[in-house]
Amino acid sequence: MLIVAKDVSAHIMGRKVISNITFAIEPGEIVTIVGPNGSGKTSLLKALIGAIDISAGQIERHPNLRLGYVPQRLHVEAMLPMTVNRFLNLPVKKNDSDITSALINAGVPGIKHQQIIGLSGGQFQRILLARAMLDRPNLLLLDEATQGLDQGGIGAFYRHIDRIRQETNCAVLMVSHDLNIVMRQTDRVICLNKHICCQGKPDHVSASSEYIELFGSGEEHLALYHHQHHQHRHIAKPHKRVEHAG
Numbered sequence: 001m002l003i004v005a006k007d008v009s010a011h012i013m014g015r016k017v018i019s020n021i022t023f024a025i026e027p028g029e030i031v032t033i034v035g036p037n038g039s040g041k042t043s044l045l046k047a048l049i050g051a052i053d054i055s056a057g058q059i060e061r062h063p064n065l066r067l068g069y070v071p072q073r074l075h076v077e078a079m080l081p082m083t084v085n086r087f088l089n090l091p092v093k094k095n096d097s098d099i100t101s102a103l104i105n106a107g108v109p110g111i112k113h114q115q116i117i118g119l120s121g122g123q124f125q126r127i128l129l130a131r132a133m134l135d136r137p138n139l140l141l142l143d144e145a146t147q148g149l150d151q152g153g154i155g156a157f158y159r160h161i162d163r164i165r166q167e168t169n170c171a172v173l174m175v176s177h178d179l180n181i182v183m184r185q186t187d188r189v190i191c192l193n194k195h196i197c198c199q200g201k202p203d204h205v206s207a208s209s210e211y212i213e214l215f216g217s218g219e220e221h222l223a224l225y226h227h228q229h230h231q232h233r234h235i236a237k238p239h240k241r242v243e244h245a246g
């Protein structure tokens with residue numbers, strides 16, 4: 001096991017945001033967390049990387065665990081000129097050829113010397129993925145990493161994730177609202193609503209009453225859910241100040 005959460009709870013500002021979470025991630029598997037807005041998905045990822053304290057339970061990390069994390073949002077100070085290359089060399093200088101191949105692999109070759117603030121939301125998401133991959137993770141945590149990508153970009157992104165898994169045996173734990181794709185391309189689904197409502201193979205989860213209660217059962221419901229979510233989703237834009245992951 002790469003990481004094991006046992007009965008984990010966490011509070012933010014005195015409010016319980018995740019409750020009694022138990023699961024484990026094995027090498028090479030792709031696991032997706034789904035759940036409504038505010039159900040604690042980002043908080044769970046943050047607890048796993050140690051960015052927020054847990055208030056109960058335990059998180060056990062394999063001694064060789066190397067985490068790569070793509071946050072939901074990362075705002076870069078608009079007035080601070082910074083090239084992609086410089087951004088990827090923070091906080092630790094990287095090998096130049098590693099940066100070049102990480103950018104190629106993330107589908108954004110040739111933008112090494114562009115300014116971060118000039119990138120589109122989708123390009124910036126790919127830079128964040130390239131950055132996470134530079135640390136050669138064996139567990140990649142992705143928090144709504146396809147936001148800001150167009151339809152073609154979303155498909156390409158998931159194919160890329162699948163390729164990463166095949167080539168490096170890197171496990172992937174991702175938060176996603178792309179329910180249709182999730183149900184096709186993930187090994188396991190965790191359905192979260194502060195606590196784990198249900199988890200297992202995609203078919204098992206999508207047929208469970210807890211899942212149907214949250215998301216409905218058919219394409220119509222999925223489409224409706226997508227629509228509702230898009231009305232208030234946060235598009236990643238590298239134009240605003242304050243670095244904030246989540």
Ligand SMILES: Nc1ncnc2c1ncn2[C@@H]1O[C@H](COP(=O)(O)OP(=O)(O)OP(=O)(O)O)[C@@H](O)[C@H]1O
Pocket residue numbers: 012013017035036037038039040041042043044246
């Ligand atoms: N910095 C914060 N200060 C106060 N409350 C917070 C903070 N971060 C998260 N919360 C609260 O914690 C709860 C869980 O939030 P979280 O971001 O984990 O949910 P989520 O499932 O990722 O939501 P979404 O799908 O909208 O991204 C929410 O009620 C949210 O308001």
